[in-house]
Amino acid sequence: MNFNSTDIHSFRDIWVFCEQRDGKLMNTDFELISEGRKLADERGSKLVGILLGYEVKDIAKELGGYGADKVIVCDHPELKFYTTDAYAKVLCDVVMEEKPEVLLIGATNIGRDLGPRCAARLRTGLTADCTHLDINTKKYIDFLSTSSTLDVASMSFPMEDTNLKMTRPAFGGHLMATIICPRFRPCMSTVRPGVMKKAQFSQEKADACQIVMRHVELSPEDLKTKVINIAKEAKKMVDLIGADIIVSVGRGISKDVDGGILLAQKLAEAFGDGVVGGSRAVIDSGWLPADHQVGQTGKTVHPKVYVALGISGAIQHKAGMQDSELIIAVNKDETAPIFDCADYGIAGDLFKVVPIMIEAIKETKN
Ligand code: FAD
Numbered sequence: 001m002n003f004n005s006t007d008i009h010s011f012r013d014i015w016v017f018c019e020q021r022d023g024k025l026m027n028t029d030f031e032l033i034s035e036g037r038k039l040a041d042e043r044g045s046k047l048v049g050i051l052l053g054y055e056v057k058d059i060a061k062e063l064g065g066y067g068a069d070k071v072i073v074c075d076h077p078e079l080k081f082y083t084t085d086a087y088a089k090v091l092c093d094v095v096m097e098e099k100p101e102v103l104l105i106g107a108t109n110i111g112r113d114l115g116p117r118c119a120a121r122l123r124t125g126l127t128a129d130c131t132h133l134d135i136n137t138k139k140y141i142d143f144l145s146t147s148s149t150l151d152v153a154s155m156s157f158p159m160e161d162t163n164l165k166m167t168r169p170a171f172g173g174h175l176m177a178t179i180i181c182p183r184f185r186p187c188m189s190t191v192r193p194g195v196m197k198k199a200q201f202s203q204e205k206a207d208a209c210q211i212v213m214r215h216v217e218l219s220p221e222d223l224k225t226k227v228i229n230i231a232k233e234a235k236k237m238v239d240l241i242g243a244d245i246i247v248s249v250g251r252g253i254s255k256d257v258d259g260g261i262l263l264a265q266k267l268a269e270a271f272g273d274g275v276v277g278g279s280r281a282v283i284d285s286g287w288l289p290a291d292h293q294v295g296q297t298g299k300t301v302h303p304k305v306y307v308a309l310g311i312s313g314a315i316q317h318k319a320g321m322q323d324s325e326l327i328i329a330v331n332k333d334e335t336a337p338i339f340d341c342a343d344y345g346i347a348g349d350l351f352k353v354v355p356i357m358i359e360a361i362k363e364t365k366n
């Protein structure tokens with residue numbers, strides 16, 4: 001196939017890999033399509049979703065409702081369940097033929113597996129776990145490639161900077177690095193679930209979205225793995241990303257771990273249908289399972305109310321919760337950094353403060 005990732009001017013359009021499980025689209029798809037719409041408008045290009053699966057044509061239109069101009073559907077029985085071999089082969093085949101300028105993938109378990117594999121095959125770069133994307137198409141003068149003495153005649157200008165600016169935390173979250181992929185296309189990025197805001201669904205846009213069915217070529221030699229059975233975890237995972245109320249606990253519960261978690265559960269219930277999260281210290285200590293972790297290496301959340309109990313407010317924790325609508329922090333150290341981003345701060349022992357909060361909430365409800 002005639003594909004050269006360095007021939008950057010032959011690539012166009014913004015693409016989003018849309019993940020489905022059991023024939024259902026993921027929330028991350030809608031977030032990425034919504035963000036992709038903004039990028040496509042800035043760039044003046046089309047937004048295309050690419051959906052792989054089996055008998056998934058009917059769900060494709062929904063992506064149009066969040067901003068996709070077109071959805072390419074690759075439908076094949078071997079794509080019913082995710083396998084690295086089949087998905088990487090099919091996605092790379094389509095990308096090599098259609099040449100998108102940008103390819104966004106959700107940083108889910110599947111996306112983290114699929115993205116790097118495809119980037120290596122396509123001989124391009126990938127920025128993993130992005131929290132911000134931008135295409136600034138400003139024209140600029142290319143000073144770097146000119147000599148140190150300013151010779152206007154020899155300058156190549158103006159240049160159009162069409163690089164996708166991919167921002168992610170670096171050095172343990174102490175700084176945000178903005179990365180570009182200037183010499184290769186597509187610009188590939190995996191994006192953290194829960195970070196990009198979902199647009200309002202529009203039925204009109206969904207109806208207008210073009211659906212293109214794509215012929216899939218998969219032979220037995222392409223498939224080195226076979227899915228025999230999918231065993232779902234018996235335990236229900238906590239839905240931190242979709243929760244409106246989160247009460248998180250930190251190492252501050254160490255003197256009575258079970259009592260601290262119970263208090264957090266009761267407070268979450270008192271607020272109404274809340275869930276319990278935790279800092280990494282809590283997860284590393286085995287006090288809560290990993291799916292409860294909030295922060296840079298956990299989940300990024302923006303609930304209506306986030307309560308931090310006995311959490312110091314390390315930068316890596318704040319990275320996952322500072323965009324919450326309302327933050328309440330309880331910490332016995334009044335200089336704890338969590339108070340810097342809190343709307344309401346209570347300096348005190350959480351074991352004394354939380355029962356009072358629960359009673360107060362119950363009273364206001366009665
Ligand atoms: P501590 O920092 O030990 O704070 C405990 C707090 O509890 C203190 O402020 C103390 O004053 C208070 N306290 C103690 N007793 C009471 C009491 N009775 N009542 C009220 N307050 C009390 N952390 C995350 O949370 N999420 C992440 O995703 C994450 N990712 C990371 C990634 C990297 C690469 C690195 C290097 C670190 C990461 N961390 C993450 C760890 C982070 O740096 C902190 O170590 C961690 O957040 C600290 O957790 P904590 O606030 O529960 O504990």
